[in-house]
Amino acid sequence: MTGNENYIQLTSAEIACIWSEYMNDTMSTCILGYFLSHVKDNEIKSVIQFAYDISTTRIGKLSEIFNNEKIPLPIGFTNKDVNINAPRLYTDPFMLQYLAHMAKVGLLAYSAFVSMGARKDIKTFFTTGLQETSDLFVKSTDVLLEKGLYIRAPYIAYPMNSTMVETNKYLSGFSFFSKQRPLNAIEISHLYMNILTNQIGSKLALSFAQISPNSDVQTWMLRGKDISNKHAKIFSSSLIDNDTQAPSSSDVCITDSTTPPFSDKLTMFHMSLLSAAGSGNYATSASASQRSDLIVNYERLSLEVAQYAKDGADIMIKNEWMEHPPTTLDKEKLAKDKNFSN
Known part of the structure; x- marks a missing residue:
């Protein structure tokens, strides 16, 4: 990579994004792999399988980026962090609701990752991830709706006309003398x-x-x-x-x-x-x-x-469970600890 005259080094933001995504995807494969070993409903299983395949593919692509940049691969989460043979802990409907919720979390994360990327391959990776996560959200919510499990937002009456706010009392939520x-x-x-x-x-x-x-x-x-x-x-x-x-x-x-x-x-x-x-x-x-x-x-x-x-x-x-994110060098410590033997 460094021998290529057109090579552009990853920025700190891009390193943060790929590191965070690797941690999240390795965690996801552990959870989704466990779900797959216990889910009974075939429609829900297909959505879980879709999510699992996305995460495993991303891990492969992220590993390639880390290796090409000669950045140490994060420890993340492995088979040591999951026992897929453990008894069933969650019901099928909860697994599906979990997927829909985590897809929403992922949409927010990927939107941020896309906006922080500058290098073309990184932007492409996260733009693709944003689309895949959007597809997962649609698939999971569609099945929730089909099974009558989707929790809709409250309904309100349609407005009759458009109006302007006339007083700053509109912003007040506290009053002893009038109703909110x-x-x-x-x-x-x-x-x-x-x-x-x-x-x-x-x-x-x-x-x-x-x-x-x-x-x-x-x-x-x-x-x-x-x-x-x-x-x-x-x-x-x-x-x-x-x-x-x-x-x-x-x-x-x-x-x-x-x-x-x-x-x-x-x-x-x-x-x-x-x-x-x-x-x-x-x-x-x-x-x-x-x-x-x-x-x-x-x-x-x-x-x-x-x-x-x-x-x-x-x-x-x-308990030594928190992995250290990539960080800058402590230049002051480096200066103090340098070897004067030469």
Whole structure:
């Protein structure tokens, strides 16, 4: 590669993107491989197989990029992090809902990766990944709809005409003297999304606590379940107070198995990934919402998620489960440690 006069070195952003994607895809193949060994519904199995094939293909292409650039391949996740022969932990409908949710997370990630790429091959890789992830989202939601499992956003009456905001009271969410204005469609859509995100997070955290042999991990996962349930309840209350039905999913998602199909290293990474995605969702929701009480909720709940993620990182570091991302050299340390023997 370096002998090519047209060779362009990867930027720090591009290295970050391929490293992050390798970590995510190796995690995904472990989870999807386990799903494939237990799923019974053929339609759901075909969607899982589609997702698994995408991830395995990406890992091969990413490995080639790392090797060509002579960058050490990340450790990521391997067969050591999954036991596909462990008893069934999730129901088929939950596997499908999980796929649809992770496809949404992937769409956001790939959009960011595409925008950070400059080199043509990197942009092409992530543009293709964005299309593949979009196809996965469509396939998974189509099957959810066919089986009556898709949780729709609340309906509202169509507007009769277009109007302008006439007073800054429109932005106020707190008043002892007047009723809060009704939620607008944008605010409802973000409340809906964050309720569903927390419902998925709660189920995953509970399942990971159920299978973990580590008391620190169990405690942290159960705390995550409680945080997700609390946040979902707060967002649901905003809808209910607006006389709008809050979305809900089935509680029949997890079996009573306590045999670990996944390593604690994998489950901790997965929940950290979801925590980061949740923080991003809250920031987006706060910026899109116009009623001040909603903005305050998103901001204060973001702090709780950030502290939860920090405590999770401490557990990962303590157990040597956190892989070091590529980083710059410490030039000051390099200067101090250089060899003067010559």
